[in-house]
Amino acid sequence: MGWWKNLLLMRLLSSQVDFPNEKFYFNIYTYKFRMSMKKFFAPFVLTVAAVLSLSNQVLAADVENGERIFTANCAACHAGGNNVIMPEKTLKKDALEANGMNAVSAITYQVTNGKNAMPAFGGRLSDSDIEDVANYVLSQSEKNWD
Secondary structure (H helix, E strand, C coil), X not given: CCHHHHHHHHHHHHCEEEECXXXXXXXXXXXXXXXXXXXXXXXXXXXXXXXXXXXXXXXXXXXXXXXXXHHHHCHHHHHHHCCCCCCCCCCCHHHHHHCXXXXXXXXXXXXXXXXXXXXXXXXXXXXXHHHHHHHHHHHHHHCCCC
């Protein structure tokens, strides 16, 4: 079909057509848009669902890695969420909130740079390991270190 026939067909299909007792308006572009959205919507929803379910598994793996790092590097002073050096500054939920340490960014900064008697782990641990430890500490504080 030549281009002029396609143009004529689209013009005819997109015009108003009179039916008894009602008017029907059919726009070929609207139809094509709706069909393309139907083809797009289902795969999009499935992709989003898959990404969200995988992100929960990744987070769980990070907390497990954080537990390993914590056990190897932090448990000597912070076993069970306590603090052997400064007993009032524990890793329990209420103490973290009182000291402004109830966010991953705050804990990450503290572990990286150290403070007072706590040494800096920035040179010893990678940034991702430190973030995993921070996530582990927060998750354990929510469970009251049980």
